[in-house]
Amino acid sequence: MDLVVILGIDLGTTCTVTAGIGDDGRPVVLPNSLGETSTPSVVHFESADSVLVGSTARTAAAVDPDNTVALIKRRMGTEFDLFFHGVRHTPESISALILRAVAGDVPGVRAVVTVPAYFGIREREATFQAAALAGIEVLELLSEPVAAALHHRTAFPDAPDTTLVYDLGGGTFDTTVLRGAEVVAVDGDSHLGGADWDARLASHLLESFAAAVPEVDPHEDEVFLSEVVVLAEKVKRELSRVSSRTVALRCGGASAAVEVTRADVEAMGADLVDRTLEITRRVLDSAAARGVPRAGSVVLVGGASRMPGVARALRAELGVEPRLVEPDLAVAYGAAIRAHQLASPERLRRAGGRMAVVADQPTRSVVPRSFGVLVDDSHDPSGEGRLVVHVVHRNDPLPATATTRFATIVNDQDRVRVQICEQAGDVPSSEPAHNRRVLDGELSGLPPLPAGSLVEVTLGVSADGLLSVTAREPRSGRSLTLESYVDGVVDGGAHAELARSLAGLRVAQ
Numbered sequence: 001m002d003l004v005v006i007l008g009i010d011l012g013t014t015c016t017v018t019a020g021i022g023d024d025g026r027p028v029v030l031p032n033s034l035g036e037t038s039t040p041s042v043v044h045f046e047s048a049d050s051v052l053v054g055s056t057a058r059t060a061a062a063v064d065p066d067n068t069v070a071l072i073k074r075r076m077g078t079e080f081d082l083f084f085h086g087v088r089h090t091p092e093s094i095s096a097l098i099l100r101a102v103a104g105d106v107p108g109v110r111a112v113v114t115v116p117a118y119f120g121i122r123e124r125e126a127t128f129q130a131a132a133l134a135g136i137e138v139l140e141l142l143s144e145p146v147a148a149a150l151h152h153r154t155a156f157p158d159a160p161d162t163t164l165v166y167d168l169g170g171g172t173f174d175t176t177v178l179r180g181a182e183v184v185a186v187d188g189d190s191h192l193g194g195a196d197w198d199a200r201l202a203s204h205l206l207e208s209f210a211a212a213v214p215e216v217d218p219h220e221d222e223v224f225l226s227e228v229v230v231l232a233e234k235v236k237r238e239l240s241r242v243s244s245r246t247v248a249l250r251c252g253g254a255s256a257a258v259e260v261t262r263a264d265v266e267a268m269g270a271d272l273v274d275r276t277l278e279i280t281r282r283v284l285d286s287a288a289a290r291g292v293p294r295a296g297s298v299v300l301v302g303g304a305s306r307m308p309g310v311a312r313a314l315r316a317e318l319g320v321e322p323r324l325v326e327p328d329l330a331v332a333y334g335a336a337i338r339a340h341q342l343a344s345p346e347r348l349r350r351a352g353g354r355m356a357v358v359a360d361q362p363t364r365s366v367v368p369r370s371f372g373v374l375v376d377d378s379h380d381p382s383g384e385g386r387l388v389v390h391v392v393h394r395n396d397p398l399p400a401t402a403t404t405r406f407a408t409i410v411n412d413q414d415r416v417r418v419q420i421c422e423q424a425g426d427v428p429s430s431e432p433a434h435n436r437r438v439l440d441g442e443l444s445g446l447p448p449l450p451a452g453s454l455v456e457v458t459l460g461v462s463a464d465g466l467l468s469v470t471a472r473e474p475r476s477g478r479s480l481t482l483e484s485y486v487d488g489v490v491d492g493g494a495h496a497e498l499a500r501s502l503a504g505l506r507v508a509q
């Protein structure tokens with residue numbers, strides 16, 4: 001019999017964690033080949049046929065930054081070609097290399113892979129593609145906060161029913177309100193995370209160095225610049241534990257000792273914390289609008305939520321003591337719990353105890369972003385105006401489906417272009433510039449229709465966040481269904497080409 005490996009994988013912006021379920025039915029982290037519980041999401045292309053992933057890649061970044069990629073999760077779902085040793089790579093193929101490294105590079109892996117709750121369809125599709133390129137069968141793409149909440153409910157079965165998950169990771173911020181295992185509201189910012197603190201602290205260190213040693217320009221030394229970013233991340237973490245730290249910097253034969261305090265780091269990031277609070281207020285308002293009681297538990301996940309200032313700010317804002325339980329591992333643990341629910345419910349039931357209780361709970365979620373139809377604005381006198389009419393709205397419970405009727409505007413129209421857009425900004429808006437097109441098709445072969453004829457458009461978002469659209473002209477009964485074509489995501493041919501180039505690569509940690 002072929003071996004099947006069931007995993008939960010938290011594919012993070014800065015670090016990736018893999019978990020499984022131990023013999024006692026509880027989640028356990030599966031360390032990488034270096035024995036580390038988390039693998040930096042960094043890939044270094046050593047040569048045309050060999051890559052390093054993880055800590056070794058991060059070390060190599062200091063020496064050879066041009067052949068190293070970090071923070072690739074921020075590019076998921078976008079067209080972003082990279083070339084290393086003459087071979088084309090994409091965010092999907094880079095993520096696939098990380099997944100291959102952490103999933104042991106063996107066949108037969110089935111996994112739940114986590115994604116931020118607000119990841120749109122392109123990012124989800126790209127994550128799915130990355131797993132496929134790594135030879136991993138995706139059981140489900142699970143929202144990170146749902147995973148964290150699953151783990152939290154396992155650890156604290158008596159916790160209040162309404163939970164706010166505040167997830168400040170390396171590169172993304174996610175905030176979610178759950179009632180039991182049901183997600184009732186999500187919000188977030190895909191460009192906000194611990195790396196922003198690192199960047200600010202790194203600039204501060206460089207400026208301090210330049211002030212102390214005016215004869216050396218540290219900005220000219222690329223190796224030093226990338227070393228300072230790595231150092232800044234380390235110093236930031238230490239300052240969550242101690243209140244001040246002296247950092248020794250050496251560049252161009254000169255050296256300087258720079259003192260940094262926790263208060264300095266908090267001041268540098270005060271506006272970043274404020275941004276997370278603003279988004280948290282927004283998500284709580286969305287939940288309240290759906291009649292959900294105030295969150296009784298606040299769960300901190302994501303490594304950057306270890307900064308003491310974060311819990312302090314939330315306590316002041318919400319009057320609830322936030323709970324920080326293995327913030328780096330909670331998402332992977334929840335993914336492992338979910339993977340085993342999906343892959344072997346019988347086994348979980350047999351394991352008994354609290355896990356079995358969780359295993360029987362469905363994890364419902366909400367639409368991560370509003371989806372709608374791009375139409376001509378009939379109120380615009382110039383005739384040029386366009387707007388996006390959202391049909392399915394952010395925070396609608398999943399699976400969601402809704403139908404809206406649109407009227408044609410010119411006589412004898414025998415075809416209708418159907419363009420489906422997804423909310424691009426943090427807040428839904430009908431302005432086309434604040435949306436991005438995810439599907440585009442044409443309902444053709446219609447009998448010449450008089451202006452004002454109705455076309456029905458039905459949008460559906462499945463439980464795992466994939467979009468399907470049907471446009472129907474009721475008189476002729478003709479319809480068009482749009483499914484998997486999504487702008488900016490690897491198509492079949494490109495997938496085969498990437499799979500070929502990845503197959504020839506040896507991945508080591």
Ligand code: AMP
Pocket residue numbers: 012013014015016168169170171193194195233236237238240301302303304305306307327328
């Ligand atoms: P994640 O994406 O959840 O793995 O979070 C990684 C982020 O958490 C990185 O920016 C880390 O620098 C940050 N981080 C990890 N541990 C700490 C800590 N003790 N204090 C502050 N930030 C931390």
